[in-house]
Amino acid sequence: MNKHDTALVRSALDKSGFTFTEQVEQADVVLINTCSVRQHAEQRVFSHLGHLKHIKKGRADMIVAVIGCMAQRLGDKLLEHEAVDLVCGPAQIPQIADLVAKVLQDGQKKLAVTENIRQTAHEEQDQALEKFESTYGIEDKQIPGQAFVRVMRGCNNFCSYCVVPYVRGPEVCRPPAAIIEQIRKLADTGVKQVTLLGQTVNSYKYKSGERTCCLADVLAMASDIDGIEWLKFVTSYPSQEFFDPILQVMAGSPKVCDYLHLPAQTGSDKILRAMNRNYTAGDYLGLLDRARATVPDIAIAGDFIVGFPGETEEDFQATVDLVKRARYKNCFIFKYSPRPDTSADKRLQDNIPADVKKRRNIELLAVQGKISGELSERFLGKQVRVLVEGLSKKPHLDLVESKGEPQLVGRTATDYIVVFNGPQSLAGQFAKVKIARTSPLTLFGELT
Ligand code: 5AD
Ligand code: SF4
Numbered sequence: 001m002n003k004h005d006t007a008l009v010r011s012a013l014d015k016s017g018f019t020f021t022e023q024v025e026q027a028d029v030v031l032i033n034t035c036s037v038r039q040h041a042e043q044r045v046f047s048h049l050g051h052l053k054h055i056k057k058g059r060a061d062m063i064v065a066v067i068g069c070m071a072q073r074l075g076d077k078l079l080e081h082e083a084v085d086l087v088c089g090p091a092q093i094p095q096i097a098d099l100v101a102k103v104l105q106d107g108q109k110k111l112a113v114t115e116n117i118r119q120t121a122h123e124e125q126d127q128a129l130e131k132f133e134s135t136y137g138i139e140d141k142q143i144p145g146q147a148f149v150r151v152m153r154g155c156n157n158f159c160s161y162c163v164v165p166y167v168r169g170p171e172v173c174r175p176p177a178a179i180i181e182q183i184r185k186l187a188d189t190g191v192k193q194v195t196l197l198g199q200t201v202n203s204y205k206y207k208s209g210e211r212t213c214c215l216a217d218v219l220a221m222a223s224d225i226d227g228i229e230w231l232k233f234v235t236s237y238p239s240q241e242f243f244d245p246i247l248q249v250m251a252g253s254p255k256v257c258d259y260l261h262l263p264a265q266t267g268s269d270k271i272l273r274a275m276n277r278n279y280t281a282g283d284y285l286g287l288l289d290r291a292r293a294t295v296p297d298i299a300i301a302g303d304f305i306v307g308f309p310g311e312t313e314e315d316f317q318a319t320v321d322l323v324k325r326a327r328y329k330n331c332f333i334f335k336y337s338p339r340p341d342t343s344a345d346k347r348l349q350d351n352i353p354a355d356v357k358k359r360r361n362i363e364l365l366a367v368q369g370k371i372s373g374e375l376s377e378r379f380l381g382k383q384v385r386v387l388v389e390g391l392s393k394k395p396h397l398d399l400v401e402s403k404g405e406p407q408l409v410g411r412t413a414t415d416y417i418v419v420f421n422g423p424q425s426l427a428g429q430f431a432k433v434k435i436a437r438t439s440p441l442t443l444f445g446e447l448t
Pocket of ligand 2 (some may be wrong): 155163200237
């Protein structure tokens with residue numbers, strides 16, 4: 001979601017005549033897009049700001065803008081920071097070019113965030129966001145041939161640990177016609193893979209008259225667009241709502257990729273209740289069974305939080321058991337980080353010691369690593385189709401013979417990362433790769 005916001009802001013500033021530099025010292029304007037989901041992400045921003053404070057000593061004309069979730073969460077407190085000139089929340093990014101211009105012009109600090117984000121209807125704001133998305137969302141191509149399309153903003157779930165509902169506001173679904181139009185325009189510019197974005201993307205729904213359009217309908221409509229070959233969507237919430245229609249369209253349409261990101265967060269029913277996630281571990285595994293019965297080769301990724309308040313060894317073992325039974329392709333595992341204003345932070349003490357959180361994190365990663373390794377190995381000797389992203393960022397020294405070509409990275413429809421040698425011109429194209437070696441998170445092979 002944040003990467004997508006960054007891309008939109010970049011396009012908007014580009015259109016207003018700004019040029020870009022990656023060299024902080026050269027910049028007249030520095031923008032930091034921020035995440036509030038864990039404390040660590042916020043700490044990193046403060047350390048960037050500390051660095052910028054020094055740079056600004058010799059560059060009085062430089063302005064620093066903090067945008068995104070931290071801007072919304074901290075508001076004027078962030079503006080008080082010596083290095084910060086502009087604080088702009090996620091709902092104010094449509095005004096970013098004007099805001100930056102104003103601060104450059106009059107040199108005054110500026111705050112642009114939403115007051116009472118949960119309480120009032122923000123119709124004008126929603127319209128501005130919709131216009132911003134449909135205008136700049138068609139240029140959002142950080143990776144050649146691929147694009148993100150947001151189908152909904154905000155969240156109404158209020159998981160007890162999560163800051164998102166307080167910084168991104170109530171759930172708002174975009175009109176299906178606008179989404180489809182945007183995907184069509186992206187296809188016209190050569191985009192082959194579209195990833196639909198939403199905090200709980202599977203519960204997307206849009207009512208117009210008697211009819212309710214759900215995510216399965218959007219996927220079906222998008223499948224009819226020429227040029228679009230792969231459709232993905234993240235992130236899903238493990239609810240019964242609309243689950244089966246989505247699986248049906250996945251099974252029926254070759255374009256809808258057989259991939260689900262379905263965070264469970266924990267395998268303990270007690271902790272699930274404390275997290276305000278309205279399912280049990282049994283319900284969750286039932287969804288996975290249904291998914292695998294309908295889409296046999298479906299790849300599933302998960303998210304977990306370890307060390308939630310009150311998590312006993314027994315609760316943690318329930319998580320380990322769930323991970324073993326779920327057989328995820330990969331998992332993102334996080335240590336619980338208390339977020340101010342969330343109900344977990346208000347009601348529960350962060351009572352799991354840091355070293356216990358760390359141990360559980362390492363243990364769960366090891367359990368998952370073994371499963372990921374086994375699942376990857378099934379690809380040995382097989383040919384896979386990948387959409388090539390570009391040059392591989394980290395060199396894999398033991399990659400089979402290089403033929404003088406650079407290392408490229410691509411992903412399969414089921415989100416496996418594949419590294420191989422090939423011409424850079426393949427970026428944004430489909431390629432076939434025969435897998436010669438595997439590691440838990442990466443497949444290595446040769447272009448065929
Ligand atoms: N502490 C740790 N992890 C968190 N997540 C969300 N909030 C927190 C928190 N307070 C994790 C969840 C979510 C992912 C995006 O981040 O696992 O799925
Ligand atoms: Fe946060 Fe829960 Fe909403 Fe996901 S579903 S964004 S974890 S409140």
